[in-house]
Amino acid sequence: MSRERIIQFGTGRLLRGFVDCFVDSLNRRGLYDGKIVVVQSTGGHTWKDINDQHGKYHLVLRGIENGQPVEECRAVESISRALEINGQFDEFLQLAENPDMQVIVSNTTEVGIQYDAADRATDAPPSSFPAKLCRLLYRRYECGLPGFLIFPCELIDSNAQVLKGIVCRYAEEWGYGQDFLNWLEQENKFCNTLVDRICTGFPKEEEARWQEKIGEKDKLLNVAEPFHLWAIEGDYEALLPFCTAGCNVVWTTDITPYKKRKVRILNGGHTSMVLGASLLGLENVLECMRHEQVHALFRHCIWEEIVPALGGGTEEESFARAVEDRFSNPYLCHHLSDIAVNSVSKFKVRILPTILEYREQFGALPDGLCFSLAALLAYYRLKEPKDKPEYIRTLKEKALREILSDQAVWGRDLSFLMEKVSPYYERMLAGRTEEAYQMILKDKGGIL
Missing domain, CATH: 3.40.50.720 (NAD(P)-binding Rossmann-like Domain)
Incomplete structure (x- = not known):
């Protein structure tokens, strides 16, 4: 035995x-x-x-x-x-x-x-x-x-x-x-x-x-x-x-390249996609990959924001292609509600570093990832999220600028994202999430 x-x-x-x-x-x-x-x-x-x-x-x-x-x-x-x-x-x-x-x-x-x-x-x-x-x-x-x-x-x-x-x-x-x-x-x-x-x-x-x-x-x-x-x-x-x-x-001797690729592309792709999709009424990842607008914005976040911020090398591109195939796996049912648990902490690890690195490298803010933050904030306002009680209270009760500037939540002041996040956030709170998707996809030249 x-x-x-x-x-x-x-x-x-x-x-x-x-x-x-x-x-x-x-x-x-x-x-x-x-x-x-x-x-x-x-x-x-x-x-x-x-x-x-x-x-x-x-x-x-x-x-x-x-x-x-x-x-x-x-x-x-x-x-x-x-x-x-x-x-x-x-x-x-x-x-x-x-x-x-x-x-x-x-x-x-x-x-x-x-x-x-x-x-x-x-x-x-x-x-x-x-x-x-x-x-x-x-x-x-x-x-x-x-x-x-x-x-x-x-x-x-x-x-x-x-x-x-x-x-x-x-x-x-x-x-x-x-x-x-x-x-x-x-x-x-x-x-x-x-x-x-x-x-x-x-x-x-x-x-x-x-x-x-x-x-x-x-x-x-x-x-x-x-x-x-x-x-x-x-x-x-x-x-x-x-x-x-x-x-x-x-x-x-060093897992850094493996971890950074996986956390930013696969996990970042999940977190960037699921909260907005949930507000549209979708329930699993496969539905997201089959939804024209959600899939289009996901591809934009991966290929135009996350991969470029990582350097856009062949290994990053190969991994991103594999991730898209894995998310489209017709034999899995990965529920968005499961991925959405502890989304604030996940955002800080999976997406925020890409936003900051993208701004430093390209002198601009990544629209798709800013949209994902707006979706996170709206989801916490409108739904019943599973996360730290203090995070939930802040995101449910405070005004947007107060939320973004709350360093106890984000570990830094994110008020510089206000102009990008606000238009999408306001539409989502008003129950117009589809309009928010149309808005960002139009800004990016239509369905990608």
Whole structure:
């Protein structure tokens, strides 16, 4: 029986459609002997479903490869069990006492790797993910055991170094001592990573068909595209032979070019498109790619703004063409409501840097990406977004200029975007989103 070797923060579909199936591949090929313990710290019942199904679930890979449709269903059995940290904090800390544990993986979204001044060493558990990790690592240190390989999968720049910095900050504030800080530095490897796979989760509209096909009820059924890439700084192929198992994992000294391309083009393309499309009543990415106006504006943002700001090289152009094909995958149903979660933080990471770099390089503001900001603000005003309460209050209650100049929201004053954003924002608030699309597409010379 495989031993528990990996601790995973996050029960979501991305990790279950990505890391967990890679580990399953290692185990099935006899290249590794390890199970994953999944830790859930958010609301929901996924952890219960995992335990009820003894860690087993099915992953469906659907898409186009070499011009041919692909649909593959595989059982994934790399998870041993799940813990709900709010009710099982002692069991969570006990994971650190297991000498077989080697690896920590996380995906707590863009807002997960953040410092919370309210967290204390006596909290059971503390609120933030870095504080929870600090408690776990300190217990490991107290046991006199070796450290971990730590692979954060959150889509922020230098994700591992940011996480490590916050963990060290808590250690200093909580008085854990210099010996622990030395152990953190010497015994643990925090590796920056970049993950790339579109995972759309449980296809509820196809539940009956898939239950019949796999012959059992699976509450954790996951769906993803065949394409995947995991770029990791470092080289731990000897411990985790992903490449040998046929996984598209790149061990590298610098993930920066991989991350920048992916975050700006793929994730930026998503974020630039989905909120305006939602205001038009569209529900998934495929509908967006088949909608004349939404698709036209998406292509403008990608080809006339994002790719040029990245330098317009052949690798950027090739990746952009692949992204357009991936978004047009007829076998995936990627709901806009899922992509829209935490859109303020996503905008700051995925789009704002492109706006600033475009202005610096070309001496002008990118109209399409400014339109996407107007759509974000209107969506938060008119809909019920899922985001930090303080962001929602600001965007719902304040006037546009106040919103744009609020550095607590954006990290800088964005009032210089007022003239570009205002005309689209006003029309969207008035229920004239289609007119806003017509306006920008006309300004750009019609349907592109």
